[in-house]
Amino acid sequence: MELELLGKISMYVMGVVLAASLIEAVVLHFKHKGTDRAFDWHETWISLVDLVGRKLLAFVPISIATPVFNFAWEHRIHTVTTNTALTLFLLFIGQEFCYYWYHRASHTIRFFWANHAVHHSPNQLTLSSAYRLGWLTKIAGSSIFFTPLVWFGVKPDVVLAVVSINLLYQFWLHATWIPKLGWLEYVFNTPSSHRVHHASNATYLDANFGGVLIIFDRLFGTYVEERAEEPCVYGLTTPVTSHNPIVVEMQHWVSLAKDMFYAKSVSDAVGFLLRPPGWLPNGEGHTTEELQKRAKSMEQQPAHAGQ
Structure with missing residues (x-):
């Protein structure tokens, strides 16, 4: 009965999410019609195809995280009952901490980035971008970052439910028309903070990884x-130009597989898998660190030239 109720709630919530994103799309279409900011409906359609694909693939019983969760639950050090306000608060903070590191790893480890890049592929940021999450999410195993909560004694289904609530909160963060929100910017993840996260500007890269909160970004030095x-330029540092959903979904996985296959050594192959996106063995790649160094160097060139 509980699963049936949760299923109905999930269906209604998804209906609201889809309706809100399509209403926004129509409004933005007419608002920017005939301007250089004309709305690109292809971005919305690709996000919808991504959503349908993930819902269908959810029935495929393949997941890296499931056996890990099962092992952690069997060897848990305690059994947590989430029936008090304090327990729920601690679970929320713990989940947010794990989410921060999952999200940060998804930008700094190429294996996880191969799937997460799909979420950053839209060249315009809209509410529909929120549910473009990548078809291979289960295979990428991002849920393993929440294993400590299971090991501490929180039931796996409860952990995943809290993560789902976290992701639902983030839906509204993908709006470009919501301004800064004053003092809330110091504690919560807001549309302003998330716009930075989706920007491809060198100075904005790999920042603001929080889910509901922004406090861990401030604590660990990743808040921008x-x-x-400096207006945000959305999309990847190498913009996606294809309107083919399969290309959008699979191009980073294919690129990763090719780099590993043609690597000159095992260590290089492992580097392609586990080092940041853009890494090259010769040190002349396009990692965030390298892109930011080049951008800073270019900013300083006019000053040197005048001396």
């Missing part, structure tokens, strides 16, 4: 504020 003098 949105600045009016």
